[in-house]
Amino acid sequence: MSFVLAIVGRPNVGKSTLFNRLVGKRLALVDDQPGVTRDLREGEARLGGLSFTVVDTAGLEEATDDSLQGRMRRLTERAVGMADACLFLIDARVGLTPTDEIFADILRRSGTPVILGANKAEGRAAEAGVMEAYGVGLGDPIALSAEHGEGMAELAVVLAPMIEAAEGAAEEARTDVDVEEGETLPDKPLQIAVVGRPNAGKSTLINKIIGEERLLTGPEAGITRDSIAVPITWGGTRMRLFDTAGMRKRAKVQEKLEKLSVSDGLRAVKFAEIVVVLLDAAIPFEQQDLRIADLAEREGRAVVVAVNKWDIEEAKQEKLRDLKEAFERLLPQLRGAPLITVSAKTGRGLDRLREAIIRAHEVWNRRIPTARLNSWLAGMVEAHPPPAPAGRRIKLRYMTQAKTRPPGFVVMCSLPEKLPESYSRYLVNGLREDFDMPGTPIRLHMRSQSDANPYKNRKKSIPSRLSKHVKKGATKKG
Known part of the structure; x- marks a missing residue:
């Protein structure tokens, strides 16, 4: 210590x-x-x-x-x-x-x-x-x-x-054994940012997870001003939970201090691995909630949506059904992302939230062998061939995974600039379903063979040992 x-x-x-x-x-x-x-x-x-x-x-x-x-x-x-x-x-x-x-x-x-x-x-x-x-x-x-x-x-x-x-x-x-026998902890803790509108219960949720009143809470909206990192070992997994300031609509943010607070929260999202978007069960999926979730997806972060204050909800089954329908309709880019109901006040649902975070992190780090990808691509093309603009069929030749965190894929093809966005969405949705990657952002890039050629557009040059003879010959002719 x-x-x-x-x-x-x-x-x-x-x-x-x-x-x-x-x-x-x-x-x-x-x-x-x-x-x-x-x-x-x-x-x-x-x-x-x-x-x-x-x-x-x-x-x-x-x-x-x-x-x-x-x-x-x-x-x-x-x-x-x-x-x-x-x-x-x-x-x-x-x-x-x-x-x-x-x-x-x-x-x-x-x-x-x-x-x-x-x-x-x-x-x-x-x-x-x-x-x-x-x-x-x-x-x-x-x-x-x-x-x-x-x-x-x-x-x-x-x-x-x-x-x-x-x-x-x-x-x-200090004792000789710090960790129980058989328990292994990762070298680096998971970086988790908890974001949402003011008074959604972010600080209360983190206090409940760590089991102590570590963060300031209360009925006033906007208590948290800057991103606070709290280290914790939760269920055998090391994590750093970032409590962030509540994010309001940009038009409502007038004071310099609140602008700094929101900027600090956005920076926490960019450096996080998993983003927990916390909603208020009474008013879920407000416009600002959608913007926050979309920001996390655009930044390439694994997203878990948690609906707080579930303990005071009466018609739970009907509410949950409506939440799932609204989630699929309003956030199609996060289709399949976990939607967890929790109560920061009572602690209900925290085990399911932890499992969803671990699962989202695993998917976010997933790597698929190239052989499996190309076999899958052949099946997708056979089931639904790409279009043929001006009578020339676009050919998808080869596919590989270029990166993880989030998963990124490259497809070598002819005429990539003419491949419609709808076909890229078809491939991305297929990747989610066939390789069990729900909710995580997926980056898909189309490239032509010429894009991979390092000598493309390079002018031919005369070897240095011949350049003198060429110049002399040109001089004599002159």
């Missing part, structure tokens, strides 16, 4: 900026508006020769009720309890505030080792704030500038003995 450092402090003191600096990527959303971060975001940090896990947290506020700010504070306090150490940031330009002093007292009583950092310490304007930081009684403050990278060496010096001590204790406690 890696050493865990939680970055905590008031809103807008630069926690996410420092998080991005430590992980070396712009993983966390950063904006001048306070309170951008709401969930816990983990990342693998490197600082000098040190490697550790860093956690970005929501800004600590004084709310203690069940409001959104109160739930954010409880989530941050939970991160403090789980961390090996906390980096408590204050704003050196603003100086020490009463809120800083309140939370410094909370951190002292938590029992977790605390490192005090005075961020935004570049320039003379911050000198007084750095001196004020001594007043919280948490030791010598480290003057930092997360934006410009100042103070990172001093932070590494303080962290080094803490990490060394934690690793030594972990080595003593």
Whole structure:
């Protein structure tokens, strides 16, 4: 288990900026508006020769009720309890505030080792704030500038003995067997993005899967702002679940922060292997749901459609029948993709969802031998020959699988530009049915023999040893 450092402090003191600096990527959303971060975001940090896990947290506020700010504070306090150490940031330009002093007292009583950092310490304007930081009684403050990278060496010096001590204790406690006998885990976890409209229950679903309140949830729509990756071993399979911000229609997205959130969610879809499109059973297959599912298909991702809040549905059989009919009619490009009913609140249907994800990933990675493909192609052509534009029959000569993830096929043929789209759909549908590849995106490319010729359109050149004689002969004739 890696050493865990939680970055905590008031809103807008630069926690996410420092998080991005430590992980070396712009993983966390950063904006001048306070309170951008709401969930816990983990990342693998490197600082000098040190490697550790860093956690970005929501800004600590004084709310203690069940409001959104109160739930954010409880989530941050939970991160403090789980961390090996906390980096408590204050704003050196603003100086020490009463809120800083309140939370410094909370951190002292938590029992977790605390490192005090005075961020935004570049320039003379911050000198007084750095001196004020001594007043919280948490030791010598480290003057930092997360934006410009100042103070990172001093932070590494303080962290080094803490990490060394934690690793030594972990080595003593480590058992010889980490995985049960007979159980094998893949080297790389499956990358799964959970996407959908606001308030579909994405964060609640992930919390139910991992068995703890890891992500912030509530009745308010749009709580999640950036894509949060949660590692988990689910049924013996390692996964990384990405919780994404709810995606609304583009015309309704006006605020800069929401645009950043949606952009972050779209990026999660592009890097995922499987996309779980989560629908609300009360209003399924809204226009935005269709756009999200179509985006996942166009990006070539394996798609699983999950219908949430099934526990409050009364006429389940009739509703399920209507859902399947609407799915086939509105999303023909995903014909055969799994449609799973779940309840993020009760956990009903989660086993079937996991099985559908594993199955979708297997299909997405499927490779078909070339001999089988060409035998199948001959049968498809015999059953339904391609058209003959201007009296010239298009010939399909050879087929092979060029790639997986998603499955991609190349067919060598004559006159590929004249083969109608309907015939390509005929072949794609046949591949789905005959090779058991329901729902996964399939890429089919038609090429002519001349496309494969590397010397096509290349001008003939005279060998260099003959070029001199040719030039001399031309000169003499002249």
